[in-house]
Amino acid sequence: MPTTLRFWKMNGAGNDFVMLDNRSLAFSLSKDQIERLCDRHRGIGADGLLMVEPATDGGDFKMRYYNADGGEAEMCGNGARCFGRFVNFLHDDKLTSIRFETLAGMISAEFEAGQVRINMSAPHGLRLNDSLPVAGEQLTVHSLNTGVPHAVVFADDLDNVDVRKLGAGLRYHEAFKPKGTNANFVKVLAPNSIAIRTYERGVEDETLACGTGMVACALIHHELTGAPSPIAVKVKGGDTLRIGFEEPSKSNYTNVTLFGPADFAFSGEVSL
Numbered sequence: 145m146p147t148t149l150r151f152w153k154m155n156g157a158g159n160d161f162v163m164l165d166n167r168s169l170a171f172s173l174s175k176d177q178i179e180r181l182c183d184r185h186r187g188i189g190a191d192g193l194l195m196v197e198p199a200t201d202g203g204d205f206k207m208r209y210y211n212a213d214g215g216e217a218e219m220c221g222n223g224a225r226c227f228g229r230f231v232n233f234l235h236d237d238k239l240t241s242i243r244f245e246t247l248a249g250m251i252s253a254e255f256e257a258g259q260v261r262i263n264m265s266a267p268h269g270l271r272l273n274d275s276l277p278v279a280g281e282q283l284t285v286h287s288l289n290t291g292v293p294h295a296v297v298f299a300d301d302l303d304n305v306d307v308r309k310l311g312a313g314l315r316y317h318e319a320f321k322p323k324g325t326n327a328n329f330v331k332v333l334a335p336n337s338i339a340i341r342t343y344e345r346g347v348e349d350e351t352l353a354c355g356t357g358m359v360a361c362a363l364i365h366h367e368l369t370g371a372p373s374p375i376a377v378k379v380k381g382g383d384t385l386r387i388g389f390e391e392p393s394k395s396n397y398t399n400v401t402l403f404g405p406a407d408f409a410f411s412g413e414v415s416l
Contacts, residue, residue, distance in 0.1 A: 146171060147416055151181075153188060153409040154230060156222030158352025158381025160409070162193040163230045166208075169197065175214035177416060182212040188414060191347050192220060194227050196234065203245040205231055211346025219248035219291030221355015221402050225260040228253030229406040248291035258407075264359055264400040265291050272367060279306075279313035286364045290400075292345070293325040294360035302331035302339055307350045311343020328357045330364075335371050338362065339378040352381030355402050362387035363397060374403075 149171065152163040162181050164171075173181075173193075182190045195208040207227045209220050224246070232239045232255055241254045249265035269289040276285045286296040295314045299305050307329060314320070314327035327343040340361045342354040362375040366389070374388040385404030389397050 148413045149416060150411070150413055151188060152230065152233075152411040153190070154226040154407060155409060156225045156353065156355065156406045157379050157383035157385060157404055159220075159222035159354060160190045161223055161226050162188050162190045163226065164193065164195045165234060166195045166197050167205075167234075173416075177214075178210045179212065179214035181414065182214075191344065191351050192217075192223055194220075194223050194230070196227070196231055199245055201245050201250075202243075203250055204242045206245040207251070209246070211344075213346050213348065215346055216247070217292060217346060219246050219251075219265070219356060221262065221264065221291070221357075221359060222353055222404075222406075224251050224253065224262045224355065225402065225404060225406040228260045228262060229255065229258075233408070246291070256403075259404060260406045261401050261403040262355075264356075264402060267359070267363060267397055267400065269293070270364075270367070270395055272364070274319065276314075276317060276319055278317060279309050281310070283310070283314075285314065285319075286367075287320075287325065288360045288364060290356040290359040290363070292356050293320060293323065294328055294357050295320065295325045296328045296330060296361050296364045298330050298332070300331065302329060302341060305329045305341060307341050307343050311350065312348070315343060315345050315348075326354065326357055328354070328361050330361045332365065332369075333378070335369065336374070337376040337378070338365050341380050350380065353379035353383065353385075355385075355404075358385055359387055359400060359402055363389065363400070366391075367395065
């Protein structure tokens with residue numbers, strides 16, 4: 145395995161990632177190495193790490209995604225957009241779309257003027273209006289798996305929500321054991337517009353954006369209010385992304401899409 149790695153740094157709406165080209169399968173990183181690369185003081189710094197690998201199950205490529213703690217996760221919406229644009233970059237931006245394998249299923253990506261639209265895997269596990277004690281408060285909690293599990297809580301004063309305290313309380317709550325959940329806090333801005341803040345499992349802190357969290361929040365907003373597709377979602381980083389969906393029957397979602405930015409920041413080499 146090489147002692148130095150060529151990397152690229154990208155972000156999707158402020159959710160940032162280390163990107164690696166491992167199409168040759170030349171390297172295999174340990175949990176500790178991934179955690180060190182994502183460390184903001186001793187490494188490159190990122191919310192997660194993404195690797196491009198050869199497809200094994202009918203896709204064009206395979207996406208491997210690791211959280212900042214070094215643990216592999218099923219899916220990341222902002223990461224998937226960055227992954228799609230990174231693959232296109234590796235092909236001199238000549239691709240119009242790709243299909244890639246994730247632990248959450250097959251994802252497709254289309255490219256449009258520097259932004260990326262991804263088709264998400266089918267959401268499942270919808271639960272509404274659970275009343276849960278969290279960090280000394282009784283919260284009404286909704287949940288949905290959009291590739292990874294998400295808990296959703298609506299709040300009138302989003303700016304003053306203690307995301308770290310309540311997010312950690314939900315993330316490790318008995319109701320979501322053994323794997324835990326991501327936690328999202330939502331304010332309705334208009335019938336088709338919401339703002340969210342997210343505590344991410346694996347990062348163990350608030351992040352500037354979470355793609356699968358945006359999708360979960362948008363679909364639960366639709367469940368509760370009937371708001372039609374597409375739904376605009378404003379994230380902590382300041383970007384507004386669009387969630388599209390079809391609902392052939394009640395709570396049965398198809399063609400779920402996430403459209404938004406995927407930007408390069410810098411590239412370089414790092415010693416392992």
